[in-house]
Amino acid sequence: MMFQTILSVLTELPSHIANAEHKKLIEETIALTIGGKETKQAFDYRCAIINVSNQIKGVVDGKVQALVDTLVDIQEVLYKGDDQRCPRNVLRLHNSTWYHAILCREVLGFKLNEITRKFYGTYFHDLTAHAPLQLRLVSGKTANTEEEECMFNTVKSITSATSNGHPDHIIGNLFIRLQAEEQLGKSRTTVAKQESQVSKLAKSLGLCTNTMIPILVIKKHARSWQAHLQRIADFLLPGKGIWWCQKEGGIEFSDSQCALKDRS
Numbered sequence: 001m002m003f004q005t006i007l008s009v010l011t012e013l014p015s016h017i018a019n020a021e022h023k024k025l026i027e028e029t030i031a032l033t034i035g036g037k038e039t040k041q042a043f044d045y046r047c048a049i050i051n052v053s054n055q056i057k058g059v060v061d062g063k064v065q066a067l068v069d070t071l072v073d074i075q076e077v078l079y080k081g082d083d084q085r086c087p088r089n090v091l092r093l094h095n096s097t098w099y100h101a102i103l104c105r106e107v108l109g110f111k112l113n114e115i116t117r118k119f120y121g122t123y124f125h126d127l128t129a130h131a132p133l134q135l136r137l138v139s140g141k142t143a144n145t146e147e148e149e150c151m152f153n154t155v156k157s158i159t160s161a162t163s164n165g166h167p168d169h170i171i172g173n174l175f176i177r178l179q180a181e182e183q184l185g186k187s188r189t190t191v192a193k194q195e196s197q198v199s200k201l202a203k204s205l206g207l208c209t210n211t212m213i214p215i216l217v218i219k220k221h222a223r224s225w226q227a228h229l230q231r232i233a234d235f236l237l238p239g240k241g242i243w244w245c246q247k248e249g250g251i252e253f254s255d256s257q258c259a260l261k262d263r264s
Contacts (some may be wrong), residue, residue, distance in 0.1 A: 002075055002144070003042035004123040006049045009071060009104075012116045013064070016108050022060050029055045039156070043194045046075050050201040057205075067107050069205075070100035076202055078131060078140030079195070085139045091235050091243060092255040094132040095211040098228045101128040102221055132231070208257050215250040 010030050017023040033048040034040055053068045073096040077089050101124075112119050134143060158177050163170045218225045229236060235243040235253075244253050 002078055002127070002140075003045045005127050006045040006071060006075065008116045008119050008123070009067070009108075010045070010048060010052070012108055012112060012119060013067075015113055017060070017064065019060075022056065025055055025059065026052055043198065046079075046198050047201060049075065050198070050205065053205055054201075063103055063107050067100065067103040070096045070103060072202065072205065074100060074127065074131075077135070078144070079198070080139060081141050082139040085135065087235070088255055088257075090132065090135050091232060091253060092211065093135050094228070094232050095213070095253050095255060097128045097132055098224075099211065099213060099217075102217060102224065210256045211253045212247070212249065213251045213253075218250060 014023050014027050014030075017026060029052050030048055033051050034044045037044060049068060049071050053065070053072050056065060056068065073092065077093045077096070080089060104119075104124075108119070110120075131140065134140070155174060155178075158174055159170055162177065163173050213225075240246065243255070244251060246252075
């Protein structure tokens with residue numbers, strides 16, 4: 001779900017950038033991050049979207065930046081373990097997914113490339129509609145099967161590199177080497193290293209800020225905004241100044257890592 005959404009955004013975004021230099025910057029960043037990899041994992045796409053956010057900061061239109069940043073926020077929350085599941089992260093994911101959906105419509109629109117014509121399909125709906133509700137019950141990391149899916153890449157790599165291609169040799173060779181990797185803890189080490197790298201990349205962005213929904217967006221998408229407030233009604237009930245406040249530019253939610261350390 002997550003990597004497919006990132007892939008769709010990375011594929012679609014450059015064609016919606018009017019400025020040629022900005023478009024080239026995004027394309028080059030994507031190419032440098034994942035362009036040379038034959039087999040791409042969710043980890044690669046997560047790094048790519050973070051790198052794009054970093055490279056376009058202060059360069060592109062604010063809506064484009066917000067589109068990418070909300071996706072960075074979403075992937076960060078969804079890959080946290082159950083020990084980090086808390087009200088603040090639930091609110092953050094609700095806000096980020098809603099705002100991301102709005103920005104997709106405003107920046108990308110509905111005239112999409114052939115390759116991403118199903119952009120607003122199942123993956124988009126699952127991410128924006130179901131993921132925040134799911135986080136109230138279980139962590140995103142608990143629900144995803146990414147580590148299991150990585151096994152297929154391992155199987156493919158072992159088979160192509162160490163097998164003679166004969167069916168009677170592939171299976172035995174494969175199980176022996178998989179067991180060896182498991183005993184050595186290689187797969188667990190790889191996952192830990194990947195998470196550490198993504199975490200370091202994300203921290204370099206300095207996105208430890210509360211979610212701010214501009215008043216112009218609220219007015220333009222009033223019905224969608226009302227539906228969003230209904231979904232987070234439990235955060236609104238404590239009243240103004242607890243989880244949200246009204247500012248001159250819009251509504252600010254206290255959902256950042258920095259804002260609610262004592263409330264998480």
